[in-house]
Amino acid sequence: MALRCGIIGLPNVGKSTLFNALTASSVPTENYPFCTIDPHIGIVELPDQRLEKLRTIFKPQKVSPATVEFTDIAGLVEGASKGEGLGNRFLGQIRQVAAIIHVVRCFKDDNVTHVEGSVNPVRDAEIIETELLLADLETLEKQYAKTEKLVKFGGKVEKRKFDVISRLSKHCNGGHRARTFPTGEDEVAIIKSLHLLTRKPILYVSNVDEKEIAHAQRGDLEQRLADFANKEGNLAIRLCSKLEQEIAVLSDNEKDMFLKEYNLSEPGLYKLIHAAFKLLGLETFFTGGSKQVRSWTIKEGTIAPDAAGEIHTDFQRGFIKAEVFKYDDLVRLGSEKAVKDAGLAKLQGKDYVVQDGDCIYFHFNV
Numbered sequence: 115m116a117l118r119c120g121i122i123g124l125p126n127v128g129k130s131t132l133f134n135a136l137t138a139s140s141v142p143t144e145n146y147p148f149c150t151i152d153p154h155i156g157i158v159e160l161p162d163q164r165l166e167k168l169r170t171i172f173k174p175q176k177v178s179p180a181t182v183e184f185t186d187i188a189g190l191v192e193g194a195s196k197g198e199g200l201g202n203r204f205l206g207q208i209r210q211v212a213a214i215i216h217v218v219r220c221f222k223d224d225n226v227t228h229v230e231g232s233v234n235p236v237r238d239a240e241i242i243e244t245e246l247l248l249a250d251l252e253t254l255e256k257q258y259a260k261t262e263k264l265v266k267f268g269g270k271v272e273k274r275k276f277d278v279i280s281r282l283s284k285h286c287n288g289g290h291r292a293r294t295f296p297t298g299e300d301e302v303a304i305i306k307s308l309h310l311l312t313r314k315p316i317l318y319v320s321n322v323d324e325k326e327i328a329h330a331q332r333g334d335l336e337q338r339l340a341d342f343a344n345k346e347g348n349l350a351i352r353l354c355s356k357l358e359q360e361i362a363v364l365s366d367n368e369k370d371m372f373l374k375e376y377n378l379s380e381p382g383l384y385k386l387i388h389a390a391f392k393l394l395g396l397e398t399f400f401t402g403g404s405k406q407v408r409s410w411t412i413k414e415g416t417i418a419p420d421a422a423g424e425i426h427t428d429f430q431r432g433f434i435k436a437e438v439f440k441y442d443d444l445v446r447l448g449s450e451k452a453v454k455d456a457g458l459a460k461l462q463g464k465d466y467v468v469q470d471g472d473c474i475y476f477h478f479n480v
Contacts, residue, residue, distance in 0.1 A: 418467075
C-alpha cells in the first residue's frame, strides 16, 4: 500500500519549499502565485530506525524501506471551485491522493507576498476548506440528479444510493465536511465512490520561521491553527520549510549539528511523515532474510492474509500460516533461531491481526 499525500495551500505559503525538502529536489519556488502549475511527484523513504537494527540481524544484500508519495499541487485561491486560478484542474489532482498536507503560513515577512494581504492562518485554512466543500457540493448535485433518475426504474441498490446521497447532500449544504457525515458500514463503499475532497483527512502544517521553530512552545498563530485542526478532527504540526530544505542536503553529521542549533530532536520532515501515517491509521510490518529486509505499509487492523497480499497476490490466495516474530524479541535475542528456541515465534492463522513492527514469514501454497 503506497501512501499518497497531496501538498496544498494558498500561493506563497511554502508548499514547494517543503516538497523540495521532502524529496531533496529542486522544484521552482519563485515568489509569485501559481509558480507550480503541473504537479510534481516525489517518492520519499519512510524514516524507520528499526530497519537498521534488522539489517544487523539479517545482514541482507538489500534493505528496502516503505515509501511515501508526495504531490506538490499548485496554490489554490478563493474561487478555485469555480475555476479561479486554474482551480478545477488543481482540485482534480487532489482527488487522487489519500491524505492532504495543508501548508499554512504562520510567519510574517514583508518580502514574501501574501495573496490575501495579511497573515491569518485560520482564515487561510477556511478559504481552502470552503473551496473543497464547494467542489464537493457540485459533485453531489450532479450525483443527486443522476441517481434520482435511476431510482425511478431501479431496485434496492439504486434506492439505497439515492438515500445516502440525499442525506450527504443535506449534510454538506449545512456547511459540514463529508468526513463528519455519520455512516453505516454498508454506506462506506457508496461514499468512497464519490471521491469527495472533504472526506480526505488533513494534516495541517504550520510553516514558521527559523526563530519560531527553535521555541519549545507554539506561538499564537500556530496555536490558533492547531485549535482549528483539532475542532475539525484533523492533526496539526509545525515546521520551518526553509530550514528543512537546508537540512535535507546536509550530511548526517552536519544535520546533527544543525538540529542541535535549533533545539530539534529530529528533522521536521520525519514528524510530518509519521503524522501522516497516524492520520491515515497506517502501520508497518517487516519481512527479512539474507537477500532482503523490507518494510510494508498496511492499515491498522489488517488480518494476516491481506497483509500477505501486499507482498504478492499469490501469498494472499494461497495463505496457510503466518510465522510471526516480534521486533523487540528479535532485537533482544539477536536472531530468528534464538526467538524460536525461546518459544516466542508464533504460527498465526487467517484471523490474526498484524501488529506494527511484526516480522513475518508467510507460508503459502498455490
